[in-house]
Amino acid sequence: MAALMKKILPVFLLALAIPGGPRELRAEADTSLGEARALYFRGRISKALKLYEEAVESDPKNLSAYLDAAAACKALAENSKAAGMLEKASALAPGDPDILSELGWAYFLDGRHSEARAAFERALDLDKKRAGASLGLAAALLELGGAKDALRVLEKLSEARPNFAAADYLAGLAHEELGRTEPALKSFVSCLKKDWTFAEARSLLAGAYEKTGNAKSAWRQYTRLGDLDPGDPAVGRALARLREAVPEEVRAPASLESLEFSTVSPLGPDRAGRELRVGLWTSPSGKPSELKDFSFDSNGAFAVVGTKTGKVYATGAKGGRWKAVGLRHHSCDVLAPDGRSLGPFKHPVLIRTKEPGQVLLIQDANNRDGTARGYLNGREYRGTLEISAGRRGGVSAVNVVPVEEYLLGVLPSEMPESWPLEALKAQAVIARNQAVLRQKTLRPHRRHGYDVCDGQHCQVYKGVRIESENTRRAVVETLGKFLYYKNELVQSYYHSSCGGETQSSSEVRGWGRLPYLQGRPDGGADDSPPARTPWELALWLKGDPGAHCNLGRGSPTSEFRWLRVIPAKVLERKLNRKFRIGEIRQVIPLERSRAGYVNEILGLGSRGRTVIDRPHLIRSYLGLESLRSNLFLIETRKDAAGKPVEFWIYGGGWGHGIGLCQSGAAGMALKEKKNSADILEFYFPGSEVR
Ligand SMILES: [Zn+2]
Numbered sequence: 001m002a003a004l005m006k007k008i009l010p011v012f013l014l015a016l017a018i019p020g021g022p023r024e025l026r027a028e029a030d031t032s033l034g035e036a037r038a039l040y041f042r043g044r045i046s047k048a049l050k051l052y053e054e055a056v057e058s059d060p061k062n063l064s065a066y067l068d069a070a071a072a073c074k075a076l077a078e079n080s081k082a083a084g085m086l087e088k089a090s091a092l093a094p095g096d097p098d099i100l101s102e103l104g105w106a107y108f109l110d111g112r113h114s115e116a117r118a119a120f121e122r123a124l125d126l127d128k129k130r131a132g133a134s135l136g137l138a139a140a141l142l143e144l145g146g147a148k149d150a151l152r153v154l155e156k157l158s159e160a161r162p163n164f165a166a167a168d169y170l171a172g173l174a175h176e177e178l179g180r181t182e183p184a185l186k187s188f189v190s191c192l193k194k195d196w197t198f199a200e201a202r203s204l205l206a207g208a209y210e211k212t213g214n215a216k217s218a219w220r221q222y223t224r225l226g227d228l229d230p231g232d233p234a235v236g237r238a239l240a241r242l243r244e245a246v247p248e249e250v251r252a253p254a255s256l257e258s259l260e261f262s263t264v265s266p267l268g269p270d271r272a273g274r275e276l277r278v279g280l281w282t283s284p285s286g287k288p289s290e291l292k293d294f295s296f297d298s299n300g301a302f303a304v305v306g307t308k309t310g311k312v313y314a315t316g317a318k319g320g321r322w323k324a325v326g327l328r329h330h331s332c333d334v335l336a337p338d339g340r341s342l343g344p345f346k347h348p349v350l351i352r353t354k355e356p357g358q359v360l361l362i363q364d365a366n367n368r369d370g371t372a373r374g375y376l377n378g379r380e381y382r383g384t385l386e387i388s389a390g391r392r393g394g395v396s397a398v399n400v401v402p403v404e405e406y407l408l409g410v411l412p413s414e415m416p417e418s419w420p421l422e423a424l425k426a427q428a429v430i431a432r433n434q435a436v437l438r439q440k441t442l443r444p445h446r447r448h449g450y451d452v453c454d455g456q457h458c459q460v461y462k463g464v465r466i467e468s469e470n471t472r473r474a475v476v477e478t479l480g481k482f483l484y485y486k487n488e489l490v491q492s493y494y495h496s497s498c499g500g501e502t503q504s505s506s507e508v509r510g511w512g513r514l515p516y517l518q519g520r521p522d523g524g525a526d527d528s529p530p531a532r533t534p535w536e537l538a539l540w541l542k543g544d545p546g547a548h549c550n551l552g553r554g555s556p557t558s559e560f561r562w563l564r565v566i567p568a569k570v571l572e573r574k575l576n577r578k579f580r581i582g583e584i585r586q587v588i589p590l591e592r593s594r595a596g597y598v599n600e601i602l603g604l605g606s607r608g609r610t611v612i613d614r615p616h617l618i619r620s621y622l623g624l625e626s627l628r629s630n631l632f633l634i635e636t637r638k639d640a641a642g643k644p645v646e647f648w649i650y651g652g653g654w655g656h657g658i659g660l661c662q663s664g665a666a667g668m669a670l671k672e673k674k675n676s677a678d679i680l681e682f683y684f685p686g687s688e689v690r
Pocket residue numbers: 285286444445452453454455456457458459
């Protein structure tokens with residue numbers, strides 16, 4: 001009976017489906033494709049693939065099912081199967097260059113370089129301007145020994161998309177292939193100028209510098225790489241090799257004795273607002289970080305005061321070279337210009353300026369291992385500097401500064417001063433909201449002894465030196481203005497670029513559910529277009545779609561669309577430092593927001609697996625240099641044995657994608673002539689400035 005049922009049941013089900021006619025059949029297929037899409041976005045990609053396969057089985061002309069199936073195959077690193085799906089799709093739609101280009105990539109990832117080349121060439125025959133096909137053709141030519149031809153293709157690509165760093169990266173590889181180190185070096189420099197996060201190019205650049213005998217530059221690049229991945233043995237060996245060849249002053253940059261002090265504050269003392277405690281030179285997660293020592297000076301008189309006792313230990317004037325040093329046993333010291341020690345201090349010491357508008361200048365900052373923390377040289381701060389002993393024998397510092405003066409240093413750190421004033425004003429308002437919210441409500445650094453850190457974790461704050469006319473004007477013209485939703489301060493999150501669509505706070509773990517933090521397309525005619533299918537997501541992330549934040553040639557780097565080529569070994573090393581999963585096998589997005597942001601990811605290794613569910617950790621674990629955003633597509637290039645060689649990560653935007661998109665704000669002001677209130681209303685619907 002059971003056996004009979006098995007035979008009858010499919011026929012019976014088929015019979016049930018037929019009376020509905022073709023229209024209902026299509027509706028059924030659509031529902032199943034919708035379900036497959038939902039599964040794909042929830043990371044159940046094998047299941048989604050099954051549904052797509054069923055769809056093409058029941059309707060061999062279902063083009064979109066083939067395309068989505070191919071996208072799912074690529075997400076699972078089943079490149080050969082993806083190629084099969086795309087071959088069928090291409091047979092159904094032979095005039096579609098996107099399908100041919102993606103077919104080329106599936107072949108390429110699968111190691112079938114000649115077939116890849118042919119597919120890319122066919123795509124370019126149909127449309128010469130397909131950037132993805134050009135890039136693919138160059139990559140395939142490189143593998144086939146055609147480095148010169150690859151360079152010709154890349155040259156044209158760079159003309160069409162001048163901010164596309166990946167074209168320079170491949171050009172560098174092509175030059176290296178041809179044994180031309182100088183041009184290779186130039187290409188890698190150009191790549192990093194367009195996208196400094198492209199750390200894979202930095203490794204090659206360091207090597208090229210070393211080959212050309214430029215030990216100084218090689219040293220600098222290797223040092224940066226060492227900061228990113230202290231466990232990289234190749235970097236350690238390179239630094240040891242170069243040590244002799246590099247003069248002392250490069251290893252520890254000289255002091256900046258002749259620095260001039262910046263101009264005074266445009267705000268009167270009574271307009272500067274409440275005081276804020278800003279942790280200086282903090283770690284990427286906003287924690288205090290320690291220096292071995294640093295020097296300081298001021299452009300006026302100052303006093304060295306004990307916080308505990310209120311005692312004035314010394315007074316100083318312009319032109320002295322004072323020094324703060326860490327000591328053992330949780331204490332620190334301040335040395336006068338003549339070398340006289342004022343400490344040791346167990347409790348924090350204040351360097352208090354006397355006149356309004358006065359600044360403190362930092363020079364010669366050194367890490368605990370004695371290497372220079374070069375980027376701090378020349379930093380200037382208004383207000384008071386609070387120096388305290390770190391836990392590991394170093395010193396750390398807090399800048400106590402009125403909130404509006406703090407904002408003067410945040411604005412140019414967070415947005416280019418050349419951007420439209422209305423965008424800068426919108427930025428000033430939300431940065432002010434952030435500062436006060438963090439101080440009074442969120443208190444993320446309560447344990448660390450400050451209200452905000454000076455890095456991306458809170459808001460980047462680089463002090464006085466980078467202030468400019470425009471950014472000052474934006475702060476002054478919005479002085480004391482905040483953004484409210486009903487009667488509450490708006491949690492005014494912002495990011496550099498959303499890549500074309502923001503995400504809702506509720507889609508990301510730990511961000512809460514706020515009515516004004518709703519994901520939406522950043523520009524475009526339709527406010528809530530239908531959700532993208534896996535195939536559409538791939539084309540969107542690999543393409544150059546219109547959006548407020550797509551500033552085209554006006555954008556300084558490839559922030560809107562980027563690509564990283566991460567060697568499997570790099571990813572393996574990074575993941576294993578924390579998770580011990582063994583040899584890397586696969587990286588699969590598990591949870592995507594509506595727009596496509598990857599909010600949970602699975603790393604599969606030979607010895608285990610790990611799930612990372614915090615977007616900022618996903619970004620930091622997947623690359624040598626943190627990925628710009630978690631809005632990305634990951635494709636796996638494998639060797640003949642089926643092991644991953646490289647991960648090609650196609651991304652959109654920079655930052656977490658929640659709240660205001662800074663590039664989008666600039667785009668709204670530039671392209672649509674919107675004012676700061678319009679901009680804020682767009683990104684925080686229902687809010688108002690008061
Ligand atoms: Zn912070």
